[in-house]
Amino acid sequence: MKKFKLLFLLVIILSGHEYYTFAADNIPDLSQIKTEPVNVGYSFRIHSNILNEDRLIYVSLPDDYATSKKNYPVYYAVDGQWAFVHSTQAIGSLSGNDIIPKMIVVAIYTNDHRDWDLLPVRDEQTHTGGGGDKLLNFIKQELIPFIDKNYRTFPYRLLSGSSYGGVFVMHAFVTEPKLFNGFLTLSPSMWWNYRIMLKRTEDFLVKNPGLQNTLYLSVANEGLSMGVNALASLLEKKAPAGLAWKFEEYPQEVHGTITYKSTFNGLKFVFEDWLSEPINFETSGDLVTSKDTVKVKINSFSNQVRYTLDGSQPTMNSPLYEKPFVFTKPVIVRAMPFYGTGLPGRVDSLVIKNIPILTAETGLPVLKSGLKYDYFEGDWDLLPDFKTLTPVKSGFTGSFDMQERKRDDLYAIRYTGYIDIPADNVYTFFLVSDDGSRLQIGDKVVVNNDGLHGEVEVNGKIYLKQGKHRVAILFFQKSGGFALNAGWQSAAITRQPIPFTAFYYMD
Numbered sequence: 474m475k476k477f478k479l480l481f482l483l484v485i486i487l488s489g490h491e492y493y494t495f496a497a498d499n500i501p502d503l504s505q506i507k508t509e510p511v512n513v514g515y516s517f518r519i520h521s522n523i524l525n526e527d528r529l530i531y532v533s534l535p536d537d538y539a540t541s542k543k544n545y546p547v548y549y550a551v552d553g554q555w556a557f558v559h560s561t562q563a564i565g566s567l568s569g570n571d572i573i574p575k576m577i578v579v580a581i582y583t584n585d586h587r588d589w590d591l592l593p594v595r596d597e598q599t600h601t602g603g604g605g606d607k608l609l610n611f612i613k614q615e616l617i618p619f620i621d622k623n624y625r626t627f628p629y630r631l632l633s634g635s636s637y638g639g640v641f642v643m644h645a646f647v648t649e650p651k652l653f654n655g656f657l658t659l660s661p662s663m664w665w666n667y668r669i670m671l672k673r674t675e676d677f678l679v680k681n682p683g684l685q686n687t688l689y690l691s692v693a694n695e696g697l698s699m700g701v702n703a704l705a706s707l708l709e710k711k712a713p714a715g716l717a718w719k720f721e722e723y724p725q726e727v728h729g730t731i732t733y734k735s736t737f738n739g740l741k742f743v744f745e746d747w748l749s750e751p752i753n754f755e756t757s758g759d760l761v762t763s764k765d766t767v768k769v770k771i772n773s774f775s776n777q778v779r780y781t782l783d784g785s786q787p788t789m790n791s792p793l794y795e796k797p798f799v800f801t802k803p804v805i806v807r808a809m810p811f812y813g814t815g816l817p818g819r820v821d822s823l824v825i826k827n828i829p830i831l832t833a834e835t836g837l838p839v840l841k842s843g844l845k846y847d848y849f850e851g852d853w854d855l856l857p858d859f860k861t862l863t864p865v866k867s868g869f870t871g872s873f874d875m876q877e878r879k880r881d882d883l884y885a886i887r888y889t890g891y892i893d894i895p896a897d898n899v900y901t902f903f904l905v906s907d908d909g910s911r912l913q914i915g916d917k918v919v920v921n922n923d924g925l926h927g928e929v930e931v932n933g934k935i936y937l938k939q940g941k942h943r944v945a946i947l948f949f950q951k952s953g954g955f956a957l958n959a960g961w962q963s964a965a966i967t968r969q970p971i972p973f974t975a976f977y978y979m980d
Contacts, residue, residue, distance in 0.1 A: 529582035535575035553580025635659035663700025691735035746813035775810030833940025840977035890978035
């Protein structure tokens with residue numbers, strides 16, 4: 474038995490060696506493979522009159538920045554030469570899992586003279602410091618206005634730094650507390666210049682009992698001489714009630730590794746009250762005639778929801794939602810919840826419009842049950858113009874199961890015919906599709922669910938008179954999974970899939 478095991482092991486080893494040799498002989502040379510850079514952002518230089526030089530800046534944008542119309546909070550970090558990549562990774566990982574909101578990352582290069590830039594006053598003994606005020610004024614007067622002008626920013630900012638950069642963060646905290654909504658100071662060198670920043674922080678806390686802000690503090694295995702534990706003790710005794718703060722020690726980390734973990738955990742703390750849940754708009758009524766009204770109630774996990782009625786982005790200065798609205802005219806309601814010390818939540822919109830009235834077709838011949846379909850093949854990212862295409866095949870169907878397709882990717886289907894409306898009423902139509910779809914009745918687009926996406930539901934309303942109406946349901950599939958489902962609802966019909974007995978086509 475033992476000999477058999479040894480022989481079996483030898484066969485495996487030899488087989489593995491032969492496979493490895495075979496694979497190695499076929500491994501291509503890297504020069505034969507096209508390589509492409511993986512980007513996390515970009516850099517540029519901005520001239521500063523305050524610093525009297527061009528300063529290198531790194532910027533990373535959220536993954537949906539180009540396709541959305543959103544405004545984003547901004548995360549500022551000093552020592553960008555080190556902090557940029559891990560800050561971008563931490564924010565991407567957390568926001569990608571709905572733990573924090575997506576943010577713009579702006580990191581400032583300081584490597585040339587950081588012991589001047591980051592420290593607020595001159596320490597003649599160590600010959601360091603003196604440029605902290607200039608760097609802070611550059612951020613306040615030049616960099617933030619530049620970022621706000623050139624990017625879609627939301628007025629919520631964080632500042633982060635470690636070591637001397639952590640001293641700079643504390644300097645900004647006591648000098649410009651309203652410039653940033655949160656501060657991350659990671660293993661700050663509080664020992665510097667005879668612990669001058671401890672004294673300044675204590676004076677600031679005593680003089681600002683109404684302070685509303687957020688501060689995260691961390692330290693590696695650097696001992697009490699670092700002065701960070703003394704800062705935490707000071708906060709324990711003197712922090713105002715409105716200051717949300719947290720101190721974390723990392724005994725397994727050294728000074729050079731503390732920033733990676735504590736950036737991640739610091740962000741989780743700053744946004745611990747934040748929720749990604751959407752606003753729920755509860756509506757009743759429709760604008761069909763000039764006498765109609767729509768009542769709108771806003772439901773949210775937050776007890777502080779700000780709104781606008783002109784389509785603009787809500788801010789902390791926007792009106793506070795207190796009671797349901799009653800609208801008699803079309804309007805765009807945009808609402809944003811705020812959490813904790815002004816953490817912005819997710820913006821959601823409700824568009825209230827006049828609902829068109831469509832009359833039924835007349836003079837129709839005898840129709841048959843079902844829909845006509847036209848099947849096309851091609852590569853699209855949006856629904857194509859079907860009028861310019863020649864179908865691969867056509868026919869009639871009694872379902873949306875797409876059995877008429879010839880393949881699972883790169884195709885489109887146009888369903889056309891008539892829908893039988895049982896009574897005059899407002900109808901809500903639902904389209905669930907993967908990828909894009911659109912539902913048209915008469916000449917009106919009722920539901921537009923176009924584009925590349927997974928299974929997404931979109932709905933729309935229309936007032937339909939009793940009888941048969943022309944209908945078209947368009948769909949395209951790029952790759953991956955595919956699905957198409959259509960539903961309807963009215964005062965007399967509970968929400969349900971549209972039965973195919975309601976569809977007809979002209980033979």
